[in-house]
Amino acid sequence: MIIKHDEPLKNYTTFRMGGFAKTIFFPENIEDIELLYDKNGDAFSYILGGGSNLLINDSHYFGEVICLKMLNVKIIREGDGVYQIGGGMRLQKIINEINGDGYGGIEYLYSVPGLLGGAIYMNAGRGPTHHQCISDYLESVTVFINGQVRTLKKEECAFSHRYSAFQDMVNPIILDAHFRFHNEEKDKLREARESRMKLVKEKQDNTKPNFGSVFCKSNTKIMKILCSISNKKGVHYSKKTPNWLLNDNGTYEQAIHEIKKAERLHKIMRQSCKREIIIWD
Ligand SMILES: Cc1cc2nc3c(=O)[nH]c(=O)nc-3n(C[C@H](O)[C@H](O)[C@H](O)COP(=O)(O)OP(=O)(O)OC[C@H]3O[C@@H](n4cnc5c(N)ncnc54)[C@H](O)[C@@H]3O)c2cc1C
Incomplete structure (x- = not known):
């Protein structure tokens, strides 16, 4: 099993954001998983797949992380x-x-x-x-x-x-x-x-790193308003694809700010929204 140390997690997410992992394990089969479970149980709290639905805190130093991109690739x-x-x-x-x-x-x-x-x-x-x-x-x-x-x-x-x-x-x-x-x-x-x-x-704005839709349930009109008023710097909503955040060398703090802004606006306008992306804080 490949094991890496002090790895930047931004290299494992499509949003290109994240702090460092002290150790990252790449299990290839059930034997590797069992070994990890016996010796490094903490690693199971942070499971990475393709990293395409993940927002990871860029100022957090994560302990042990498991990346599954080599698991049972058959x-x-x-x-x-x-x-x-x-x-x-x-x-x-x-x-x-x-x-x-x-x-x-x-x-x-x-x-x-x-x-x-x-x-x-x-x-x-x-x-x-x-x-x-x-x-x-x-x-x-x-x-x-x-x-x-x-x-x-x-x-x-x-x-x-x-x-x-x-x-x-x-x-x-x-x-x-x-x-x-x-x-x-x-x-x-x-x-x-x-x-x-x-x-x-x-339809999709792939000009900058993103994680697809931020919310799996949201109000299209509200999301379009947010897109139209969104800053173009750092982390911002795409003007082309409502409900997509783009990362233009932004920070985790900016991403959370944009997500909370959308959630607040939905609440004020009495509309429901549900976050799709998974956050590692
Ligand atoms: C350009 C783009 C387009 C997208 N289009 C779509 C779309 O059309 N439809 C859609 O639904 N989504 C879409 N997404 C979002 C994302 O790709 C999906 O949610 C995808 O299924 C996430 O898979 P992943 O392997 O990248 O998971 P990750 O982002 O790595 O992880 C997501 C969650 O799954 C958990 N996880 C990952 N692998 C395992 C495992 N083997 N066992 C247990 N838990 C696991 C992680 O711990 C995490 O909680 C898009 C994203 C991007 C960047």
């Missing part, structure tokens, strides 16, 4: 669209692999820079009106929790919009998952991937 074909996929696999890679076999269903996630474990934890998907998320094709998830490996059926994971039961568990590690994807013509799957990337180019 895909096992069980036939008829059934796959066992490792938690450390990139979503784009998974889609390329299953589409290559003539199976699909999650091409709208082609633009999401996360790993499978993070996507299951967040129940990543499209906006709330589309009712499409990674759990649609999921059958079961294998998770390391309280020192034990457990396999949970989809029904036990309580998936809903950007929610999974893993968010309420104490330091779970998603090891792998079983999926059953649907059969589709390869040309159609390629078109679906291409149309996703075209849409993303048109």
Whole structure:
């Protein structure tokens, strides 16, 4: 298992922000996870996937952190669209692999820079009106929790919009998952991937580091007001993509200020909003 010391966590997040980790572990399999659990239990409080939904305090010195980008990076074909996929696999890679076999269903996630474990934890998907998320094709998830490996059926994971039961568990590690994807013509799957990337180019502001949507529930009008009055320096709301914060060499303090500003405005206008991004304070 690779172990690094005094690592800048900003290198592990798409928002390019974060303090340092005293030690960062890169487990590759269940044996590494068990070893860590016995010797470095504290590390389980800070689990990194692809770091694409994380805001990390830039002035905090974190102790032990686990990065799962090397965990079970494999895909096992069980036939008829059934796959066992490792938690450390990139979503784009998974889609390329299953589409290559003539199976699909999650091409709208082609633009999401996360790993499978993070996507299951967040129940990543499209906006709330589309009712499409990674759990649609999921059958079961294998998770390391309280020192034990457990396999949970989809029904036990309580998936809903950007929610999974893993968010309420104490330091779970998603090891792998079983999926059953649907059969589709390869040309159609390629078109679906291409149309996703075209849409993303048109609608999403990737000019600066970001973590996608800040809120999974928010009022569009309020978010548009915030975009129009947002400063262009440091951490600021994108003018192109409402609900996205961009990091132009900004600080954690600025990011928190912008998030709280949006939450306050929703409260004043009696609208509900729910934060999607995970914060390591
Ligand atoms: C450009 C861009 C576009 C995006 N588009 C979308 C989109 O279309 N739809 C969408 O839903 N999201 C989107 N996101 C947000 C983000 O990519 C997703 O939430 C993604 O699923 C997070 O995965 P990750 O591996 O990066 O998780 P991380 O950000 O590393 O972690 C997120 C949470 O999951 C936990 N976690 C990670 N891996 C595991 C594991 N194996 N076991 C247990 N817990 C784990 C972490 O501890 C953390 O609490 C976007 C982000 C960006 C930057």
